[in-house]
Amino acid sequence: MDKKYTLPYGNIDSPSALGQAVRAHRKQQGATQADFASLCGVGVRFMSDLEKGKPTIELGKVLKVLQCLGVELSLHPRGWQRQASGR
Template identity: 55%
Template structure:
């Protein structure tokens, strides 16, 4: 698990994952059904990105979001996939 405490940390983690998979920003944008500019801004740590698109990028990279330290809440039986 990668601790994320800022938009810059999220962007760096997603950039590293993309590069590890051998994807270009254009490849990732196509897989996540977002624009290349969105991927560029996300990797740069731009704070005003859309959550739905962020989740699609994470999904396209094979990741998922988990929250720690919050009050227990019921979890869905199956995780929701935001990709294509």
Template identity: 50%
Template sequence: MGVVASVAELGVALRKARKHLGLTQAELALAAGVGVRFLVELEHGKPSVRLALVLRVIDALGGELDLSGLPGEDSGHG
């Protein structure tokens, strides 16, 4: 996907991935353990979604969250 700079861009990326996998919102919500309403709001870029649930959706799509470019990331833990 590349760099995601906003909640709206994240929603678009997740919707594209879901459709690419041929999943309905209800199917993905069930696989991720989230509600359909949550998934609809996430795909539409609602900024107040819960990160833990977003991570479940990403995992259910077979993806992972990869942070890069953060200060100190090359120095290991701490």
């Protein structure tokens, strides 16, 4: 793969931000929407809608795609800061 993609991490505050993050992670793995849709068990149209930030996208399928991408979704109180562990 010739292009380098900066992978977004951090707070997701809109459907378009989620879509941009999914697209960046998919492209970093060198997969097309069709390849990734097939791998995750969703349709190409769904992948396209997700990456475009469609606000009415199905949550269960979004979670399935995130799992396929190897990223997790977590909830924290607003303003939460991860504390360094003493490990």
